[in-house]
Amino acid sequence: NKSNVNYKDYVEAANELAAELREEGADLVIAMTHMKWGNDTRLAQRAEGLDLILGGHDHEYGIR
Structure with missing residues (x-):
């Protein structure tokens, strides 16, 4: 039942979990993700408290 599922923005979730x-x-x-490159980039720009993001969806190498 979809009414029992709560959705949260991944940046907000990352901030809460990193603080905990x-x-x-x-x-x-360290965040291990399986999102598109643009979402990993958004996470890197907006999340606080993450030291490293290891993303694997797009199979591209990048350092920021």
Whole structure:
């Protein structure tokens, strides 16, 4: 039933999870994604607290 599913923007979710992990003592926060390059780029530009994003959907190499 779709009414039981809550959708959240992935940047918002990443910010919340990264903050939780840091509070629990994480030294590094690594996001492993399977999104298009544009979504990974948006995540890199807007998420706070991520040290590394490993994206694999588009099979392209990039460093930002």
